[in-house]
Amino acid sequence: MKQKLILFGLLLTASAAYSQDHRHVQINPTKPDVTEYWDPEVKLVTPGAIPSDAIVLFDGKNLDKWESIKDGGEAKWKVEDGKMTVVKGTGHISTKQKFTDYQLHIEWQSPIEPETLKSQGKGNSGIFMQGMYEVQVLNSYQNRSYRNGQAGAIYKQSAPLVNPIRPMGEWNVYDIIYTAPRFTVNGGIETPAYVTVIFNGVVVQNHTKIQGTTEYIGQPLNPVHGPGPISLQDHGNAVSFRNIWIREM
Secondary structure: HHHHHHHHHHHHHHHHHHHHHHHHOOOOOOHHHHHHHHHHOOOOOOOOOOOOOOEEEEEEOOOOOOOOOOOOEEEEOOOEEEEEEEEOOOOOOOOOOOOOOEEEEEEEEEOOOOOOOOHOOOEEHHHHHHHEEEEEEEEOOOOOOOOHHHHOOEEEOEEEOOOOOOOOOOOEEEEEEEEEOEEEEOOOOOEOOEEEEEEEEEEEEEEEEEEOOOOOOOOOOOOOOOOOOEEEEOOOOOEEEEEEEEEEO
């Protein structure tokens, strides 16, 4: 009985202490500096066409920062007039550097192609986050295709909210905010990948969950991985790219 009374007394004491602490937390501070913090100082970044902390992946001069996915050798796309253009049959290319979370800026142009080409056969390419999650590139101007396969789609997963594409032959701009997936120690998904895509100044993917790899056939897969490259697709159409830069976050 004595032990029970002692235990009860300890519980009452702890409860009273908790209540006092709780009441203290709820009281608003009387000085503004209590809720201010100064360090570390926020890093200064100079804004502009290319932010001062950006890594330029393609400046219109060469493909030194890219390699062929086929053989790991030199990227074999054509560089001319400040742009790189897919050379059919040479295969996809990837950045030599790998990334995790980032802001990516990339401009692309569909070639002038005959009206006989339709749907996925017209101006088709793709931009792969970490080499496995595709944001679709397609000539979607007056060229209907399946919703989750047109320009601005997370390929075969999430259709774009709208279609703000410019006419064939004009330049389009993607600004992509990407957060990579995190995995548990046993290979499960701790947090999925997310992507926001701003297409010619219009949001078409708003913090969209990526379900896994963007497969042409079948369901998404979720292999465990770390940092990965930015990859561009050779789909047989002479799509061009320019002004590619990335900011790691």
